[in-house]
Amino acid sequence: MGALQQVVDGLSAGSIYAALALALVLVHRATGVVNFAQGEMGVLMAYVAWSLTSAGVPVLVAVLAAMALSFPLGVATERFLIRRFHGQDGLVIVVVTVGLLILLNGIVGAIWGYVSKPFPSLFPNEVIRLGGVAVTVEQIGNLVVLLAVVAGLQIIFLRTRFGLSLRAVADNRESSALSGLAVNRLLMAGWGMAAALGTLAACLIAPKIFLDPSMMNAVLVYSLAAAVLGGLDSPVGAVVAALVIGVAENIAGAYIDIIGTDLKIAVPLLLMVVVLLGRPQGIFGRREVVRV
Amino acid sequence: MNARIRQPTVPWLVRVAAVVVALAVLVILPQQSTPYDNLQITLVAAWAVVIAGLNLLTGYAGQISLGQAAFFGIGAYTTAITALHGWPVVLSFALAFLLPATVGALVAIPAVRLRGHALAMITISLPLVAVPLAKRLDGLTGGSQGLTTPIGSAPTWSGLADDQWAYYVVLTVAAALLALAHVAVRGRTGRALSLIRTSEVAAVTTGIPVRRYKMVVFALASGYGGAGGFLYVYCVRFVSPESLDFLLGITLLCSLVVGGLRSSAGSVVAACFYVYVPNLVGDINPEKSSLIYGAVLLLVLLFAPAGIAGAARGLWRRRKLLARKLATSWPAPSTPTGYLAVAGSTETSQEENGGLTPTRSTASNPSSKTR
Structure with a gap:
């Protein structure tokens, strides 16, 4: 187990954190909300995917179907819950999303129970040896999926009219409305896309840590840390930060005795504290100017 | 609006009477009820302290915290460990307050510079670190098995059963x-805190030492969390890493909001909500109650944002109006159903616009549904 092995493992974990971090950034850019329930929404849909696979649907189809179904879930959350609290202070919005977190946790527990379930991997269970480093197909797959998602998002945001409108709404909601954009629909679309990403993250990590109603809690902390580190409004920043965090926690876990495997979660927490104190806008983010 | 805010909510005589009656009931109760019921009420008191601490921080100072569970845990473990080593109870209590307060002050050093979701993001991670930490220090904490501790037995001179003794001690504290x-x-402190909550910039400009205030409140809230942990262990005599679960910190905040922010009665209501929901669900595993906690929280946020205590206060304020409404609607005028439906819809629009819509049909149709 060399350091290189830790880096490879870290990149694989980091790409999953990156998917959820992207979802957080997407929602934050569009609506200024940090959605603490993002991971839990993913858990719900990952359970849906699990039910599909146990009904005999192939994994890939099940995951894609769950992602497609996540879209209306995200849309409904924005339309019927978040929008009602638009313009209220941050405390209320945080409480709303946190309430949604435990509500969804309870719903998942009530439907599927609290016993962990194995989740089939999207990728074949094979190991490739590259100069002393064992790389699983799953690890490569996670990275490839992430890169595909990033590329897809970049194309949507930078090359399509829809992406341009989304960026306009994120930048200035009122001006966008005045220039005739269907702001509400765009916000719903943003939440829908984020929900699909969250589901993808949950389905990617589920084979490793098993399906459990609370499986995304730790992932949420990693992804929050990544989003904060990269800047809550910078998708590229969030992805880079997530990969860095994935590598950092693996190396710290392997080489720093006090941390070990069980306290790895302290790494993103410490990183988050340091960043928020030193550079609250994150490394890639823009400074937020508040008018009093 | 201002006049309504300054108006005394409930006359003090009524308040004092209510407190006296409640105290009398609470003193007599444990003689009559089962040990199980006594334990439940004792637990409500313990959690009320934890939530009251959170109320100081989140309610009054407006600093959101999802990590109160971690401080509760520090207090609970401190109590269990010191009691195992035969420390006097008073010392245990002091340490169960001071240790989390100190940790809280340390957390506050970075936390006072943050607000809103940044603070929430830091504090939500605290229990996630606390649980593996408690498991790691198994020589001290008993690992994932938890600790059973000899505390809270009734002295022989009292002639009380253990549950009654714990009840009286915990409720008094x-x-x-x-x-x-x-x-x-x-x-003065309350006004300073509410200015910090509504506008930190304004607070700084008026010369309020914002960071010092926030730090003290953070430490105090953590100390209350720890004291609640002490009271919890005093009646349950057991603590394990499960008692500082990730969801606990969130559930505590939910309960506080459901009970009502910035209200002492609200903290007690919140504690009742927290303790009795699992009973209603018919399960001791707190995870299964999260569905109810979450659903009630969202309903409260949507329909009664001031929480149960706030809603009750609102009802009391409007009691005369409500009484009149009830009296007039009692002999309900027999109206055709179609007409009622139309009237109903105009009523809601009237409410939304603050009663400024020209009244077409509502005036002729007094109903108990209008506020």
Whole structure:
């Protein structure tokens, strides 16, 4: 187990954190909300995917179907819950999303129970040896999926009219409305896309840590840390930060005795504290100017 | 609007009478009820202290915290460990307050510079670190098995059963702590905190030492969390890493909001909500109750944002109006159903616009549904 092995493992974990971090950034850019329930929404849909696979649907189809179904879930959350609290202070919005977190946790527990379930991997269970480093197909797959998602998002945001409108709404909601954009629909679309990403993250990590109603809690902390580190409004920043965090926690876990495997979660927490104190806008983010 | 805010909510005589009656009931109760019921009420008192601490921080100072569970855990473990080593109870209690308060002050050093979701993001991670930490220090904490501790047995001179003794001790301490918290946020301090909550910039400009205030409140809230942990262990005599679960910190905040922010009665209501929901669900595993906690929280946020205590206060304020409404609607005029439906819809629009819509049909149709 060399350091290189830790880096490879870290990149694989980091790409999953990156998917959820992207979802957080997407929602934050569009609506200024940090959605603490993002991971839990993913858990719900990952359970849906699990039910599909146990009904005999192939994994890939099940995951894609769950992602497609996540879209209306995200849309409904924005339309019927978040929008009602638009313009209220941050405390209320945080409480709303946190309430949604435990509500969804309870719903998942009530439907599927609290016993962990194995989740089939999207990728074949094979190991490739590259100069002393064992790389699983799953690890490569996670990275490839992430890169595909990033590329897809970049194309949507930078090359399509829809992406341009989304960026306009994120930048200035009122001006966008005045220039005739269907702001509400765009916000719903943003939440829908984020929900699909969250589901993808949950389905990617589920084979490793098993399906459990609370499986995304730790992932949420990693992804929050990544989003904060990269800047809550910078998708590229969030992805880079997530990969860095994935590598950092693996190396710290392997080489720093006090941390070990069980306290790895302290790494993103410490990183988050340091960043928020030193550079609250994150490394890639823009400074937020508040008018009093 | 201003006049309504300044208006005394419930006359003090009514308040004092209510408190006296409640105290009398609470003193007599444990003689009559089962040990199980006594334990439940004792737990409500313990959690009321934890939530009252959170109320100081989140309610009054407006600093959101999802990590109160971690401080509760520090207090609970401190109590269990010191009691195992035969420390006097008073010392245990002091340490269970001071240790989390100190940790809280340390956390506050970075936390006071943050607000809103940044603070939430830091504090939500605290229990996630606390649980593996408690498991790691198994020489001290008993690892994932938890610790059973000899504390809270009734002395022979009292002639009380253990549950009754714990009941009286915990309720007395909790009442004192709640009264202290109630007094602490009156007057100058309360006004300073509410200015920090509504506008930090304004608070700084008026010369309020914002960071010092926030730090003290953070430490105090953590100390209350720890004291609640002490009271919890005093009646349950057991603590394990499960008692500082990730969801606990969130559930505590949910309960506080459901009970009502910035209200001492709200903290007690919140504690009742927290303790009795699992009973209603018919399960001791707190995870299964999260569905109810979450659903009730969202309903409260949507329909009664001031929480149960706030809604009750609102009802009391409008009691005369409500009484009149009820009296007039009692002999309900027999109206055709189609007409009623139309009237109903105009009523809602009237409410939304603050009663400024030209009244077409509502005036002729007094109904108990209008506020």
